[in-house]
Amino acid sequence: MxxxxxxxxxxxxxxxxxxxxxxxxxxxxxxxxxxxxxxxxxxxxxxxxxxxxxxxxxxxxxxxxxxxxxxxxxxxxxxxxxxxxxxxxxxxxxxxxxxxxxxxxxxxxxxxxxxxALTNLAKAQCKQLIISEQSALKRLAAFVQEMADRHPEDAEFDMMMSRSDIADYLGLTVETVARSFTKLREKRILRLAGKSQRMVRLLDRDALIALTI
Amino acid sequence: MxxxxxxxxxxxxxxxxxxxxxxxxxxxxxxxxxxxxxxxxxxxxxxxxxxxxxxxxxxxxxxxxxxxxxxxxxxxxxxxxxxxxxxxxxxxxxxxxxxxxxxxxxxxxxxxxxxxALTNLAKAQCKQLIISEQSALKRLAAFVQEMADRHPEDAEFDMMMSRSDIADYLGLTVETVARSFTKLREKRILRLAGKSQRMVRLLDRDALIALTI
DNA sequence: CGTCCTCTTGAACTATCTCAACAGTAGTGG
DNA sequence: CCACTACTGTTGAGATAGTTCAAGAGGACG
Structure with a gap:
């Protein structure tokens, strides 16, 4: 079939x-x-x-x-x-x-x-480290950093994926992803824009990296 | 250096x-x-x-x-x-x-x-699914099943790794691993033996698989 | 026999999940 | 143009599961 x-x-x-x-x-x-x-x-x-x-x-x-x-x-x-x-x-x-x-x-x-194959293996291992992080904020920070690394030249970039995509990627629920995004906003680490809040402007890259450690 | x-x-x-x-x-x-x-x-x-x-x-x-x-x-x-x-x-x-x-x-x-490389990639992807499971019991059940699959002929096998190894593998603490093992014992899914409780005898393989779903 | 290590168990705390409600946007059709 | 629906994202409150801290049991070994 x-x-x-x-x-x-x-x-x-x-x-x-x-x-x-x-x-x-x-x-x-x-x-x-x-x-x-x-x-x-x-x-x-x-x-x-x-x-x-x-x-x-x-x-x-x-x-x-x-x-x-x-x-x-x-x-x-x-x-x-x-x-x-x-x-x-x-x-x-x-x-x-x-x-x-x-x-x-x-x-x-x-x-x-x-x-x-080896590049994809390295990617999979890197992701294992991200989702082994117990804190939701850490996982999201690692995810945002991963996304930001794909746009090194741009001050602002479009994540494109929905909160549900991010949740299913990080092993969290949509609600905790949304809550963690607001925490990142409150910490002045990033600003969200666009119709579905998928445009990210990084304000404090060092603070973001500090979170992932 | x-x-x-x-x-x-x-x-x-x-x-x-x-x-x-x-x-x-x-x-x-x-x-x-x-x-x-x-x-x-x-x-x-x-x-x-x-x-x-x-x-x-x-x-x-x-x-x-x-x-x-x-x-x-x-x-x-x-x-x-x-x-x-x-x-x-x-x-x-x-x-x-x-x-x-x-x-x-x-x-x-x-x-x-x-x-x-592709075999290791498949292994890494399979592990991603295991540690994305939110329940500790599910993760441990998946781990035990993975270990049991390496000894298909034996009724009893030695996991060899410590609780700390298992915890660092599943992204849990040693205590929750121990607690989850006792839950599996209480459910009569397995029996533990040996000096450090690393010998596993599977009593109910179907119930174990049911847990991982 | 004391020390060390691993495993287990208890109790309190905390973070996430779950359920629920609401806001904003887009598209549809009257 | 305005309801109506559908979808996505956000926020709140309570339940729940895991972490953390602490203590104790058991074996190994000098």
Whole structure:
């Protein structure tokens, strides 16, 4: 049952990018917010690199809880798995552009799969340290710092993910995430803006780092 | 400073295994309990496979807390990193035998590094799900199940690691680990034995699995 | 026999979760 | 244009689970 959907989904992809790309040599896939890239149980036929936007990788537990394993921003790779069947879900968080590479056929441009795997391993280990922090404020501080590191030049940046995404990433509830954000605001560490309070302006980076220690 | 210690440590290894191995072609390293295999900051010159015993991989945070990233049992590989400098510590939990493989020189027996990296990535992702569980009992149940899976044939097995190891692995305190173990005992899911209560006899595997859901 | 270490248990505290209400925004349709 | 709905984020109050601090039990070892 899963496999049929997987193949169907994959074969949809060419049509997908034909609609959005002018040049035939441009292999990028464009996705709207919350669009699915792949789902658990599908055949793993390709790996992806984020050209623009952001992606969430998550799993669903048997009791229906969602655990976000990682967020992938510009330049990051995802979709490389040990088996040939997907163990998780991948969705675009916002409007997103991807490049896909089939893993079964020999790549024209050789891809360093080992490097990608080790980078993702390092990311996963780093995240383990974050969610092992017992304090919610510490976890959120670490998360904000991680997000801020992706925009080193900008004074203000868009997190793009919802409070619910952040909660499922940090192993907290939406309410504690919101409360921790107001604590960061009260401490004058950051300022929130935008329609859904997802625009972050860092006021005191040192204080933020001090929190994560 | 770290590098000097690294090289010194590495050059100690041959002497180490000469003392314990009769045959010169036997490349296995023997370690006593709590002996260090490598430390943060050292040069990463080799990867290891556990032949017997168990290993803990951990990091120390700036405030001195220890976070155990993974336990490696028989057959498992560790020590493969993205950079050429160690980012974590590796220690033998009990009496342990390892095989080491230098990563810089061409291996006589080709090792599938990608497979090792992806296996470790899958392990790290699985652990993320465990420690994202909010209940301490669920986390411990998942841990016990993971340990039990390494001894599918035995009715009773030795966890080997201390309560403190388990606490630092699950992101809990020693006390809650102990309390959760007594809860598992009270629920007649397992029985503990041995001098430090590290021998586990599973009485109700289904109830254990039910807890992890 | 005393010391050390690990594990366990108790009691108080604290942080997070849960349940609930409300505010702001966007989209819909009269 | 204005209700109406839907969704997201915030805040409050009480319940709950884990931490912290403290003490004690049991084994190992000199």
């Amino acid at each position: 899963f496999q049929d959907r997987a193949i169907e989904k994959y074969t949809m992809v060419p049509g997908h990018h034909q609609g959005t790309c002018a040049s035939p040599k441009d292999q990028s896939i464009k996705l709207r917010a919350d669009e699915t890239i792949y789902s658990e149980g599908e055949y793993a036929l390709a790996i992806y690199q984020v050209e623009a936007g952001a992606v969430r990788i998550y799993r669903l537990t048997s009791n229906g809880q969602r655990h976000i394993l990682s967020f992938c921003g510009k330049g990051e790779w995802f979709g490389l798995e040990s088996g040939n069947v997907r163990t998780d879900f991948a969705e675009a968080i916002c409007e997103t552009r991807l490049r896909s590479f089939r893993t079964n056929q020999e790549a024209v441009v050789p891809i360093d799969l080992l490097h990608i | 770290f590098q000097d210690r690294a090289i010194e440590k590495y050059t100690m290894v041959p002497g180490h295994h000469q003392g314990t191995c009769a045959s010169p072609k036997d490349q296995s390293i023997k370690l006593r309990a709590d002996e260090t295999i490598y430390s943060e900051g050292e040069y990463a010159l080799a990867i290891y496979q556990v032949e017997a015993g168990a290993v803990r991989i951990y990091r120390l945070t700036s405030n001195g807390q220890r976070h155990i990233l993974s336990f490696c049992g028989k057959g498992e590989w560790f020590g493969l990193e993205s950079g050429n400098v160690r980012t974590d510590f590796a220690e033998a939990i009990c009496e342990t035998r390892l095989r080491s493989f230098r990563t810089n020189q061409e291996a006589v027996v080709p090792i599938d590094l990608l497979h090792i």
